[in-house]
Amino acid sequence: MTALPTPPATPADVDVLIVGAGPAGATAALVLGRQQRRVLVVDDDRPRNARAASMHMYLTRDGAAPADFRSAAHAEATAHPGVTLEAGRVDTATVGSGVVTATVVTRDGGPTTVRARALLVASGVRDVLDHLPGLAERWGGDVVHCAYCHGHEAAGRRVVVVSRTPADAMLAAYVADRFTRDVVLATGGSELPAELAERVRAAGVQVEEAPVLGLSGPRGAPSVDLDGERSLPAEVVFHRPSTAAADLVAALGCGTAPGGEVLVDAQMASDVPLVWAAGDAALERGAAAPMAFVAAAVADGQRSAVFIEQHLFLG
Structure with a gap:
């Protein structure tokens, strides 16, 4: 035995x-x-x-x-x-x-x-949420990270994707393909590689390459603040920290x-x-x-x- x-x-x-x-x-x-x-x-x-x-x-x-x-x-x-x-x-x-x-x-x-x-x-x-002013207090509300988790709720709304890496460009393209045609990609001052930029623009995404200074605005109507005293109004902001x-x-x-x-x-x-x-x-x-x-x-x-x-x- x-x-x-x-x-x-x-x-x-x-x-x-x-x-x-x-x-x-x-x-x-x-x-x-x-x-x-x-x-x-x-x-x-x-x-x-x-x-x-x-x-x-x-x-x-x-x-x-x-x-x-x-x-x-x-x-x-x-x-x-x-x-x-x-x-x-x-x-x-x-x-x-x-x-x-x-x-x-x-x-x-x-x-x-x-x-x-x-x-x-x-x-x-x-x-890690301390790299952009206004991000931490809006996290999980007006600012979300995942298109699978939150894309459905963003359908038909104005979306700004605040990029941290070039790969976030594909997040913007995906959101535009699946949920809303009103998508802006804020690259934070980085220039996209030519092939990636072409892919994103073909998806209907507007690309904004000015540096991102932070987020502001009331609950439900966030704005992404850019260098040069400009801002991008949004209803939903996507960001992957x-x-x-x-x-x-x-x-x-x-x-x-x-x-x-x-x-x-x-x-x-x-x-x-x-x-x-x-x-x-x-x-x-x-x-x-x-x-x-x-x-x-x-x-x-x-x-x-x-x-x-x-x-x-x-x-």
């Missing part, structure tokens, strides 16, 4: 420590809770989509408020006795001798050392993509033993770009939890 795997002798306070309780982290907690695992989820209550009025492309929840989805997700995950959700942050984490040792700072208490048999980074990435990872990722020493995402394999494992990543915090090696959708984050959370569970079982 084949002997069954036995749990490792390494002492641990929990089986899995999850950093972040967004769609990926909460889903992973739900999966692991159903497997009777001891799970601690630590969340700083700063979801990436907090400013958005609605989320989309998620069956049965299209148009739902992100806060409502988040609340329901937390309730479902913590309904399992082994799952604990704490408001706070994970300051540091190290891996050694078959265990992850983390410093957890909860909102209601001081630093606590937590030892876990596995760590899941599901803390997302941070959108750069992103940055949480400090914990750098401290762990995980390999990362240019946007700060943890590079993972098909099992959502990082190149650091005992550390997995999911959701916006992760990018599978070889992928061209992150799939920063709620549904994709949920799928990541489930996949990572399944492989973490197999690791815990097999040892």
Whole structure:
């Protein structure tokens, strides 16, 4: 008879420590809770989509408020006795001798050392919004980033795409092709390559190459301010900012993509033993770009939890 795997002798306070309780982290907690695992989820209550009025492309929840989805997700995950959700942050984490040792700072208490048999980074990435005056306060309202998430709501409206890289020209062309013919691409002072400029103008996009100084205007009627005291009135502004990872990722020493995402394999494992990543915090090696959708984050959370569970079982 084949002997069954036995749990490792390494002492641990929990089986899995999850950093972040967004769609990926909460889903992973739900999966692991159903497997009777001891799970601690630590969340700083700063979801990436907090400013958005609605989320989309998620069956049965299209148009739902992100806060409502988040609340329901937390309730479902913590309904399992082994799952604990704490408001706070994970300051540091190290891996050694078959265990992850983390410093957890909860909102209601001081630093606590937590030892876990596995760590899941599901803390997302941070959108960098300080490079344009007026951007941060309009983010998630009049200013959005994704044509798949928000293009439908922009149909028939006046759109200005504020470019950060030449690739954003294709975002403008796509919006013009799918949703509205009233599209201006503000390149921020950069000149488009000739072939790309021709492609964009063929799509009916007006190209404005003056430097962008910032955003202004009342809610629902933003303006993109240009050098020379000119402005581009809009109803919707698209802008794809750069992103940055949480400090914990750098401290762990995980390999990362240019946007700060943890590079993972098909099992959502990082190149650091005992550390997995999911959701916006992760990018599978070889992928061209992150799939920063709620549904994709949920799928990541489930996949990572399944492989973490197999690791815990097999040892």
